Amino acid sequence: xxxxxxxxxxxxxxxxxxxxxxxxxxxxxxxxxxxxxxxxxxxxxxxxxxxxxxxxxxxxxxxxxxxxxxxxxxxxxxxxxxxxxxxxxxxxxxxxxxxxxxxxxxxxxxxxxxxxxxxxxxxxxxxxxxxxxxxxxxxxxxxxxxxxxxxxxxxxxxxxxxxxxxxxxxxxxxxxxxxxxxxxxxxxxxxxxxxxxxxxxxxxxxxxxxxxxxxxxxxxxxxxxxxxxxxxxxxxxxxxxxxxxxxxxxxxxxxxxxxxxxxxxxxxxxxxxxxxxxxxxxxxxxxxxxxxxxxxxxxxxxxxxxxxxxxxxxxxxxxxxxxxxxxxxxxxxxxxxxxxxxxxxxxxxxxxxxxxxxxxxxxxxxxxxxxxxxxxxxxxxxxxxxxxxxxxxxxxxxxxxxxxxx
Numbered sequence: 001x002x003x004x005x006x007x008x009x010x011x012x013x014x015x016x017x018x019x020x021x022x023x024x025x026x027x028x029x030x031x032x033x034x035x036x037x038x039x040x041x042x043x044x045x046x047x048x049x050x051x052x053x054x055x056x057x058x059x060x061x062x063x064x065x066x067x068x069x070x071x072x073x074x075x076x077x078x079x080x081x082x083x084x085x086x087x088x089x090x091x092x093x094x095x096x097x098x099x100x101x102x103x104x105x106x107x108x109x110x111x112x113x114x115x116x117x118x119x120x121x122x123x124x125x126x127x128x129x130x131x132x133x134x135x136x137x138x139x140x141x142x143x144x145x146x147x148x149x150x151x152x153x154x155x156x157x158x159x160x161x162x163x164x165x166x167x168x169x170x171x172x173x174x175x176x177x178x179x180x181x182x183x184x185x186x187x188x189x190x191x192x193x194x195x196x197x198x199x200x201x202x203x204x205x206x207x208x209x210x211x212x213x214x215x216x217x218x219x220x221x222x223x224x225x226x227x228x229x230x231x232x233x234x235x236x237x238x239x240x241x242x243x244x245x246x247x248x249x250x251x252x253x254x255x256x257x258x259x260x261x262x263x264x265x266x267x268x269x270x271x272x273x274x275x276x277x278x279x280x281x282x283x284x285x286x287x288x289x290x291x292x293x294x295x296x297x298x299x300x301x302x303x304x305x306x307x308x309x310x311x312x313x314x315x316x317x318x319x320x321x322x323x324x325x326x327x328x329x330x331x332x333x334x335x336x337x338x339x340x341x342x343x344x345x346x347x348x349x350x351x352x353x354x355x356x357x358x359x360x361x362x363x364x365x366x367x368x369x370x371x372x373x374x375x376x377x378x379x380x381x382x383x384x385x386x387x388x389x390x391x392x393x394x395x396x397x398x399x400x401x402x403x404x405x406x
Contacts, residue, residue, distance in 0.1 A: 154403035166394035167200035195219040250347035349386035
């Protein structure tokens with residue numbers, strides 16, 4: 001398969017960026033009533049304090065999973081260290097972010113756990129929130145999290161293109177549980193999950209060294225994530241994951257992987273945020289990656305998450321009933337690492353790496369249901385063994401992905 005010309009990709013991204021700059025004009029098939037709840041009280045001593053108009057309100061349905069309007073929980077369940085093709089539609093700038101439904105305050109995305117390494121990024125809140133379980137200034141209580149926060153199912157298909165190709169089918173299932181932290185409004189998420197990988201190819205005779213990938217591999221993990229709100233302008237995104245990554249024929253100490261990330265997030269305004277930190281990938285060729293960048297939300301219908309290594313540009317294209325539909329373009333650093341048994345009976349460790357250019361649609365319903373449909377181009381692919389033999393380069397391919405979360 002021929003590589004996409006750089007001139008074509010740059011033209012495509014330029015056209016999309018021009019579209020994002022246009023004034024927002026979402027199509028609304030049916031206007032829905034909004035139930036307003038009290039706006040958070042901004043600390044007058046805050047350096048970012050801006051007087052609020054008396055009529056300033058939030059949509060009560062715009063963030064059903066939040067503890068307070070504008071305070072969003074971290075998203076468990078995303079695996080930036082394994083194959084991103086196995087991940088559900090992301091609600092975060094690094095792999096997908098959730099964005100506010102019509103009527104929500106700018107900069108307060110509709111967030112739920114699952115695919116994103118940086119759950120709180122781009123969700124600036126200038127008010128210091130009350131402690132979890134404490135009443136708001138008007139006496140009303142902060143909405144509480146459900147213990148079973150959400151269940152997510154997704155599937156990804158990478159087509160095998162010829163004898164040199166590597167076809168991949170992934171199916172993942174995870175469930176996020178919210179545990180309150182009484183000194184902080186954002187809960188800790190505990191997310192057990194499992195992902196099944198089916199590998200098809202490449203044909204052994206086409207590469208020196210006999211790649212001999214097994215037909216199946218698995219991820220079984222327990223993820224713990226937290227997005228503490230430290231001050232009115234500073235928050236963090238923390239995650240640790242422990243799992244077994246193997247074909248289940250070769251299980252040893254190398255099958256157990258500890259993965260993690262840590263980022264600091266500075267909110268300058270509801271429109272601008274800056275994030276910086278690291279991902280601990282724990283792969284053969286890459287142990288850690290720097291992560292961070294800038295998130296710009298110029299209005300309720302446009303979001304540019306210029307973040308390394310997974311940028312994303314999103315724009316709302318439609319509001320249909322109580323469901324918002326967004327179109328997006330994104331990039332991903334894909335791959336993962338597993339222990340496998342080779343054809344000669346020896347145990348080894350294999351790593352898959354690739355780069356992905358993606359485009360898709362994602363939707364968010366006030367009921368809490370959300371999903372996405374996505375396609376993309378996968379290139380710069382590598383199969384690397386810890387033993388050193390072989391290093392294969394499967395051909396480029398196309399990707400299709402679908403996910404559903406409730």
